[in-house]
Amino acid sequence: MGQDLFDGYATDGFYDELLTADGEVRPHYRALYDKLATFSHEELARRERLRDAAFRSAGITFTVYGEEEGVERTFPMDLLPRIIPADEWAHIEAGLVQRVTALNRFLDDLYLGERAVLHDNVVPRWLLTSSAGFCRQAFGVPVPHGAHCLVAGIDLVRDADGTYRVLEDNLRNPSGISYVLENRAAMTRVLPVVFGQSRVRPVDHYGASLLRALRHVAPPAAGDPTVVVLTPGVYNSAYFEHAFLARQMGVELVEGRDLVIDEHVVYMRTTRGLQRVDVIYRRIDDDFLDPVVFRQDSMLGVPGLMAAARAGNVTVANAVGNGVADDKAVYAFVPELIRYYLGEEPILPNVETYLLWDADQRAGVLDRLGELVVKPVAESGGYGMLIGPAATDAEIAEFRARIEADPRNYIAQEVVSLSRHPTLIDDHLEGRHIDLRPFVLTGERVEVIPGGLTRVALRRGSLVVNSSQGGGSKDTWVLAGEGQPLEPAEEAAS
Numbered sequence: 482m483g484q485d486l487f488d489g490y491a492t493d494g495f496y497d498e499l500l501t502a503d504g505e506v507r508p509h510y511r512a513l514y515d516k517l518a519t520f521s522h523e524e525l526a527r528r529e530r531l532r533d534a535a536f537r538s539a540g541i542t543f544t545v546y547g548e549e550e551g552v553e554r555t556f557p558m559d560l561l562p563r564i565i566p567a568d569e570w571a572h573i574e575a576g577l578v579q580r581v582t583a584l585n586r587f588l589d590d591l592y593l594g595e596r597a598v599l600h601d602n603v604v605p606r607w608l609l610t611s612s613a614g615f616c617r618q619a620f621g622v623p624v625p626h627g628a629h630c631l632v633a634g635i636d637l638v639r640d641a642d643g644t645y646r647v648l649e650d651n652l653r654n655p656s657g658i659s660y661v662l663e664n665r666a667a668m669t670r671v672l673p674v675v676f677g678q679s680r681v682r683p684v685d686h687y688g689a690s691l692l693r694a695l696r697h698v699a700p701p702a703a704g705d706p707t708v709v710v711l712t713p714g715v716y717n718s719a720y721f722e723h724a725f726l727a728r729q730m731g732v733e734l735v736e737g738r739d740l741v742i743d744e745h746v747v748y749m750r751t752t753r754g755l756q757r758v759d760v761i762y763r764r765i766d767d768d769f770l771d772p773v774v775f776r777q778d779s780m781l782g783v784p785g786l787m788a789a790a791r792a793g794n795v796t797v798a799n800a801v802g803n804g805v806a807d808d809k810a811v812y813a814f815v816p817e818l819i820r821y822y823l824g825e826e827p828i829l830p831n832v833e834t835y836l837l838w839d840a841d842q843r844a845g846v847l848d849r850l851g852e853l854v855v856k857p858v859a860e861s862g863g864y865g866m867l868i869g870p871a872a873t874d875a876e877i878a879e880f881r882a883r884i885e886a887d888p889r890n891y892i893a894q895e896v897v898s899l900s901r902h903p904t905l906i907d908d909h910l911e912g913r914h915i916d917l918r919p920f921v922l923t924g925e926r927v928e929v930i931p932g933g934l935t936r937v938a939l940r941r942g943s944l945v946v947n948s949s950q951g952g953g954s955k956d957t958w959v960l961a962g963e964g965q966p967l968e969p970a971e972e973a974a975s
Contacts, residue, residue, distance in 0.1 A: 487910055592802055614859070629803055630799060632799060634920055634921075634934075648897075654764050656719045683931070684968070711764060733749060742784065746795075810858045853867075853869045854866060870896060913941075
């Protein structure tokens with residue numbers, strides 16, 4: 482193929498991860514660029530087949546519905562990895578540690594502390610208590626070491642100036658880490674030479690790090706704690722990840738029916754009888770976790786689990802009630818929470834956000850609906866949004882009515898010109914918008930896994946990167962600085 486893989490590729494005025502504004506290849510992409518420039522069409526197709534085979538053998542597929550019957554396909558991973566140099570990652574890492582530390586302190590203050598954040602009116606009391614994620618049942622439930630957000634997925638975007646900004650915080654059951662690890666396993670086979678030349682930091686220690694963090698938050702009397710992963714079952718869209726993480730940690734994957742409570746102690750049914758459980762990494766939403774306390778019709782949870790947690794006999798991670806901190810309206814206050822709890826200026830800024838319950842801000846937004854992004858505060862997955870510049874007059878009118886009827890339920894944000902990355906479309910490269918979800922663990926220390934899930938909007942011009950809306954992913958290579966460990970490449974291809 483030679484250079485024609487890049488023929489016609491243009492930045493189109495966006496911040497491009499590969500090329501500078503002058504069209505020069507950024508230094509940390511040079512090895513990848515030079516290798517790709519030598520690929521023929523046949524060689525490129527061979528690498529794609531190798532990738533697909535790796536994903537199929539790992540069982541990484543998803544189902545496309547809406548046709549006569551569901552069609553199972555491999556999860557779309559683009560062959561071109563996203564590369565982040567060491568100094569850039571150090572900035573991201575510091576910002577994430579700062580943000581998650583402040584969010585943990587906020588949740589601890591709110592549910593277990595003196596609620597100073599309310600007394601000092603840092604965030605309006607009514608805003609927190611009206612949040613769908615606010616949980617009165619979480620008051621007084623012990624959270625060892627204040628690790629409410631034991632696993633956090635913080636979504637970052639890069640704007641037209643190349644500045645990393647936080648788009649949203651995912652603090653309940655953030656998903657996607659299994660794709661980070663499987664993307665890496667595939668890429669070490671698909672591009673082993675350039676991978677080996679690039680001094681990439683490893684991610685395959687995630688399972689061990691997660692298990693350490695979970696064991697760290699076990700009840701003080703647990704001794705050698707037993708950890709389990711609680712899944713809603715095989716029909717959940719993220720079941721592959723639940724099973725994957727249990728396997729990575731070497732712990733049992735259980736459903737609600739596998740657990741039983743006796744005198745406020747949790748036990749797991751096994752072929753050898755009942756075994757005490759000390760830590761539950763739950764992948765079930767609050768509402769379905771315990772039918773005694775939450776939804777009485779839930780068949781997914783464990784009756785009596787909240788009473789066991791309140792008695793200090795089991796730790797549930799992530800903690801119940803975290804949803805109040807990733808409410809998109811509360812998101813707007815996180816920079817102030819960082820200042821309040823840490824006495825520091827935020828390292829990673831938010832996207833400029835307007836709170837529509839404020840009459841002045843609402844009036845300004847309603848005048849500019851066609852220029853802004855409007856989001857419901859409790860939705861995820863890219864659903865229920867209005868992207869003003871791409872919306873019809875009817876869609877704008879509909880959102881105007883929704884906002885006026887329920888302003889608390891919506892925020893508006895300036896449209897961010899998301900950075901773009903070269904992405905393989907058929908047999909050539911085109912720029913596609915991307916974001917990044919790094920994963921942050923709170924154990925003995927706050928640890929950021931080097932990399933994360935780079936999601937890519939595969940549809941031309943789209944700003945929606947979610948896989949449920951036609952998005953795909955890329956492996957994310959964080960380059961090592963001096964003395965940092967490297968990940969070895971496999972020798973499956975040259």
